[in-house]
Structure formats: C-alpha cells, structure tokens
Amino acid sequence: QMRFRAAVLLELRRIVLQWIYEVSVQQRMDEESARTAGAKIFTFGSYRLGLVGPGSDIDALCVAPRHITRDCFFQVLVPKLQEHPDISEVSPVPEAYVPIIKMNLSGISIDLLFARLHIPQIPESLESLNDDNLLKNLDDKTVRSMNGCRVADHILSLVPDAERFRDVLRVVKIWAKRRGIYSNVLGFFGGITWSILAARVCQLYPYFCTTALVKRFFKVYDRWNWKNPVALCEIVEQSSVTGLMAFKVWNPKVYPQDRMHLMPVITPAFPCMNSTYNVTESTKRIILDEFSKAYSVVDQVEQGKGRWSDVYRPLSFFSSFP
Numbered sequence: 001q002m003r004f005r006a007a008v009l010l011e012l013r014r015i016v017l018q019w020i021y022e023v024s025v026q027q028r029m030d031e032e033s034a035r036t037a038g039a040k041i042f043t044f045g046s047y048r049l050g051l052v053g054p055g056s057d058i059d060a061l062c063v064a065p066r067h068i069t070r071d072c073f074f075q076v077l078v079p080k081l082q083e084h085p086d087i088s089e090v091s092p093v094p095e096a097y098v099p100i101i102k103m104n105l106s107g108i109s110i111d112l113l114f115a116r117l118h119i120p121q122i123p124e125s126l127e128s129l130n131d132d133n134l135l136k137n138l139d140d141k142t143v144r145s146m147n148g149c150r151v152a153d154h155i156l157s158l159v160p161d162a163e164r165f166r167d168v169l170r171v172v173k174i175w176a177k178r179r180g181i182y183s184n185v186l187g188f189f190g191g192i193t194w195s196i197l198a199a200r201v202c203q204l205y206p207y208f209c210t211t212a213l214v215k216r217f218f219k220v221y222d223r224w225n226w227k228n229p230v231a232l233c234e235i236v237e238q239s240s241v242t243g244l245m246a247f248k249v250w251n252p253k254v255y256p257q258d259r260m261h262l263m264p265v266i267t268p269a270f271p272c273m274n275s276t277y278n279v280t281e282s283t284k285r286i287i288l289d290e291f292s293k294a295y296s297v298v299d300q301v302e303q304g305k306g307r308w309s310d311v312y313r314p315l316s317f318f319s320s321f322p
Contacts, residue, residue: 036121039064042063045058051169063115063129073099097144099113117134117138136242192275252264
C-alpha cells in the first residue's frame with residue numbers, strides 16, 4: 001500500500017515539476033533558472049501520520065516558488081492533469097475556504113492543495129514547512145493550505161512514541177467512524193481532531209501500552225472539563241514578529257467568538273486554531289454520550305465480561321432513532 005502510493009506521489013511530483021518548468025519558460029526565465037525553480041510535494045493527514053489502508057486517499061500540498069501563482073495552479077495545471085492518461089475525475093475548487101484540486105491518479109484519490117512561498121526557487125533540501133519564518137507575509141489561503149502539513153509534523157514530534165500513537169489513533173478512528181461521529185462537516189470531530197486527542201493521551205501516559213491507552217482515551221475525554229482546551233503544547237503568539245503578527249491565533253481572552261467554542265481542540269502549529277469550531281450543543285451531547293458508552297464497554301472488556309468487537313459495534317441508526 002505505502003510503496004504504491006509513494007510511486008503515485010513520485011508521478012505527481014514529475015507532473016508538477018514539468019508544469020513549473022513550462023510556466024517558468026513562458027515567463028521568459030532562462031533555461032537553467034526554469035529547470036532549478038523546483039517544487040515539492042508534501043503530504044499530510046492519514047498518509048503523513050502513517051495510517052494507510054485499502055481505499056485510503058492522499059492529502060498533498062504542492063509548494064511552488066514565488067513566480068508561480070494560485071491562478072496558474074488552477075488555469076494551467078488543471079488542463080495538464082486532465083490530459084494525463086492515468087488521471088481521472090479532476091475536480092478543481094478554487095473558491096473553497098482551502099482551494100483544492102481533487103483527482104484520481106492510478107486509482108488513488110488525491111486532494112492537492114497549493115502554497116506559493118516568497119522564495120525564488122524551492123530547494124531539494126526543503127524537508128519540512130515547520131519554520132514559522134516561511135509564513136511571513138503569506139496570504140491566509142496559503143497559510144491555511146500549509147497548516148495540514150505543519151500540524152501533522154508537529155503531532156509526530158510531540159508524541160513520546162509514534163508507533164504507539166498510530167496504534168491508538170487507528171483504533172479510535174475505526175470506533176468513531178462506526179459510531180457515526182467522524183465528520184467535521186456534520187458538527188462532530190474530523191481526522192485532525194481525533195489525531196490531537198489521541199496524541200494528548202499518549203503524552204499524558206507515555207509508558208502505557210496500546211490497550212491501556214485506548215481505555216484511558218475514553219476515560220479522559222468522558223471526564224474532560226471542556227471549558228479547558230485540549231492542546232499538545234503551549235499556544236504561541238507571534239504578535240511582535242514582523243510578517244507574522246497579522247495571523248489570528250485562538251485566544252478566548254481576546255476574541256469573544258473563541259469563548260463560544262464548545263469543545264476546543266487546538267492545533268499545535270502556528271497559527272494555532274480550534275479544529276472543532278463546527279461542534280454544536282447537540283453534537284457535543286452525542287460525542288460525550290459515545291465517550292461514556294465506550295469507556296463502559298472497554299471497562300467490561302478488561303474485566304473479561306465483553307469483547308473488543310463490542311467497542312467497535314456499528315451504530316444502529318434506525319433502531320436508535322426510529
């Protein structure tokens with residue numbers, strides 16, 4: 001699974017580099033500068049965190065130098081993708097909150113975002129986007145596009161044991177999907193929120209085995225005081241740094257709307273944001289009820305009175321809501 005997806009990403013990078021070269025030549029750059037302008041493909045989401053299964057998609061970010069615009073991304077790259085024999089279902093959404101191109105490459109679903117950095121070329125040595133200085137004077141859409149990669153990298157660097165974290169997150173995601181509470185759009189928790197919640201439990205209990213961590217996961221969030229945010233690290237302000245001070249960081253003491261958030265789970269990368277802004281009173285009640293039920297079932301499993309399959313039992317929607 002991982003090897004095939006890695007090959008798909010290599011092909012995507014080849015296409016992007018060819019596009020960058022062609023646009024650079026059209027802008028009358030010399031041959032050498034056009035060849036070295038460069039681009040990088042970074043991944044985020046489940047693929048970056050190491051949770052890949054059959055049918056998993058790939059969340060990717062195309063990072064380009066300063067002479068490549070977002071308009072060019074949608075107006076020039078999209079037709080190029082549509083002409084590729086192994087690419088289908090190309091669907092550009094330039095007006096989205098986070099502009100995106102959706103596509104299918106060699107049978108793998110890919111969501112491709114775009115970020116233009118204020119540098120003349122993208123060096124091969126650029127291995128991460130974690131340096132806050134890269135964000136200086138960028139527009140909000142670009143920062144939002146970069147956020148997924150930065151958050152995934154921060155999560156992996158902040159957990160005491162990445163492999164154990166993946167095991168816990170895998171269990172939690174299966175449970176959340178089967179219980180019908182895995183959807184940011186519908187007012188529940190999305191993938192990044194579940195990742196942060198799992199990572200926080202791993203931080204709190206660094207020496208626990210996976211089974212103990214799963215039980216503690218449900219116990220911690222069943223009893224969590226949601227007036228307090230779940231955060232993996234200190235929420236950093238950059239209010240005095242030129243080029244960064246304009247970015248809004250989650251702060252309920254400063255922003256009244258942040259005080260209205262019901263179950264705040266804060267992303268670890270600057271600018272820190274609440275990943276659960278869509279949660280409502282009704283979805284909060286459902287999530288808390290599911291935490292309580294899961295903790296009770298896991299407790300029964302530990303006593304030998306139940307099975308792990310009981311934890312993952314799918315929600316019988318029509319019997320629960322006749």
